[in-house]
Amino acid sequence: MAVALRCARLVDVEAGAVLPDHIVVVEGGRITAVRPAGEPVPEGVRLIDLGAAALAPGLVDLHTHLVGPAACGDFMQELRQSGARQALDAVVHARDTLNAGFTTVRDVGAFRAFVDVALRDAIDRGVVPGPRMAVAGAYVSVSTGGGMITGLAPGLEQPREYRFGSVRDVPDVRERVRELLTGGADVIKLIATGAVLTPGTVPGAPELTEDQIRAAVEEAQWYGAYVAAHAHGTEGIKRAIRAGVRSIEHGTELDDESIELMLEHGTYLSADIWWSDWLVENMETFDDEQLAKNDAATERQRRSFAKAVRAGVRIGFGTDAGAFPHGMQTRQLATMCEWGMTPLQALRAATLTSAECMGWEDRIGSITPGKYADLIAVTGDPEDPSSYNDVRFVMKDGEVVRNDLTLLGPAERS
Structure with missing residues (x-):
């Protein structure tokens, strides 16, 4: 089943910028789409709202x-x-x-x-x-x-x-x-x-x-x-x-x-x-x-x-x-x-x-369609390095392996 992660901030390491309000769609362990959060989530896609957290590559x-x-x-x-x-x-x-x-x-x-x-x-x-x-x-x-x-x-x-x-x-x-x-x-x-x-x-x-x-x-x-x-x-x-x-x-x-x-x-x-x-x-x-x-x-x-x-x-x-x-x-x-x-x-x-x-830049390292869905989220300022000392959400291969974001459960929908 496809999953969409909605985040208030997204860290684009390729551009060297933090982007506001994005959705990352994941299916089959890979990132399939990255787009502004204003666009509708397709029917049948499970939504995970990360609230104010910032989403970054693993x-x-x-x-x-x-x-x-x-x-x-x-x-x-x-x-x-x-x-x-x-x-x-x-x-x-x-x-x-x-x-x-x-x-x-x-x-x-x-x-x-x-x-x-x-x-x-x-x-x-x-x-x-x-x-x-x-x-x-x-x-x-x-x-x-x-x-x-x-x-x-x-x-x-x-x-x-x-x-x-x-x-x-x-x-x-x-x-x-x-x-x-x-x-x-x-x-x-x-x-x-x-x-x-x-x-x-x-x-x-x-x-x-x-x-x-x-x-x-x-x-x-x-x-x-x-x-x-x-x-x-x-x-x-x-x-x-x-x-x-x-x-x-x-x-x-x-x-x-x-x-x-x-x-x-x-x-x-x-x-x-x-x-x-x-x-x-x-x-x-x-x-x-x-x-x-x-x-x-x-x-x-x-x-x-x-x-x-x-x-x-x-x-x-x-x-x-x-x-x-x-x-x-x-x-x-x-x-x-x-x-x-x-x-x-x-x-x-x-x-x-x-x-x-x-030699793995084709599969990991950025939030880019086609790469593995290896993603983390932090609640602090994503441009403050100390924020990454408190990672609250970890996804590897499209599977959530850690979730300490209190908003995550109630905000899910199918």
């Missing part, structure tokens, strides 16, 4: 980790949990993410290989609720790098599923990429530099050569996939851009040359510039090394983000959810505005630009 997070212990700086916790425990916890993480208004995520790596693939498939089958997902399967990382569990006593060997993406040379990279993609991954996640949270690694230090990164890009392209590169340090960022990755994750130390390369290659930036605020407020969760590396990175990353905004780099919305509790990602919208974006630019980053980065 949000997209390019950088989540739905599998594994959330908001936990102790990576040894990974080894204390079974795969079944992690899969069941991931169901809760997926539900919380969807309820927060994120109808799509790109899940960019889990320490235990392929649990994210199983979660994505369960969501697609309708077994559990959650956002539509593009998943990485595992990290591709050097054995002592940011994508591995480090700090074990010498001589101890982790199970294969925790070392699945470990690489030493170019042939290793090619083999791992092929195995990940044939195992169900949608995107390849490379760890090109050290990491803030991984013990013993240096965020600014390169960990993969340009040849290794280029090999991953080449192999992924044969499978119709692409590469996202975790990269904090300037040299690792440049290697990744020159090698052809789709997006730079984090982008902490962008210099002028890095920015020029991103513009030349059309590389997207996915920078998690909010979550360090949460980390500082929850310091007891992390050790001294992690806190020191975060302190050193935060200001540099935000200044790099502002520089990228001014230069016109393609900027998506990636939060590193999982490093903090799932469902809190919308807090980053305000931080993006503090560092150079307008509210509607930030919202476009969290919708259409992120959809473009994923």
Whole structure:
């Protein structure tokens, strides 16, 4: 049955405007029409009146980790949990993410290989609720790098599923990429530099050569996939851009040359510039090394983000959810505005630009006929980023999955 959503305000991220009094018609999980509310609703179409709420596209997070212990700086916790425990916890993480208004995520790596693939498939089958997902399967990382569990006593060997993406040379990279993609991954996640949270690694230090990164890009392209590169340090960022990755994750130390390369290659930036605020407020969760590396990175990353905004780099919305509790990602919208974006630019980053980065702009990212009916509603000012911290209505694939608008029930009619 077709459904019409009437809203007092509609966020048009393509035009960068908020439009008054619109109706969005949904049928078969897709948006079929978007028109002014003054036009009559066809007979037989169920009307849902959202009252004064503002309707926006479902949000997209390019950088989540739905599998594994959330908001936990102790990576040894990974080894204390079974795969079944992690899969069941991931169901809760997926539900919380969807309820927060994120109808799509790109899940960019889990320490235990392929649990994210199983979660994505369960969501697609309708077994559990959650956002539509593009998943990485595992990290591709050097054995002592940011994508591995480090700090074990010498001589101890982790199970294969925790070392699945470990690489030493170019042939290793090619083999791992092929195995990940044939195992169900949608995107390849490379760890090109050290990491803030991984013990013993240096965020600014390169960990993969340009040849290794280029090999991953080449192999992924044969499978119709692409590469996202975790990269904090300037040299690792440049290697990744020159090698052809789709997006730079984090982008902490962008210099002028890095920015020029991103513009030349059309590389997207996915920078998690909010979550360090949460980390500082929850310091007891992390050790001294992690806190020191975060302190050193935060200001540099935000200044790099502002520089990228001014230069016109393609900027998506990636939060590193999982490093903090799932469902809190919308807090980053305000931080993006503090560092150079307008509210509607930030919202476009969290919708259409992120959809473009994923190669899914034909199906998600805006309220456009033909796209999936992934929609959210907020009661506050849609140009106030804090309004999205209180999403009241979520529709995915034309199905209402959350409804906290008191006007919704009495205003329905068939």
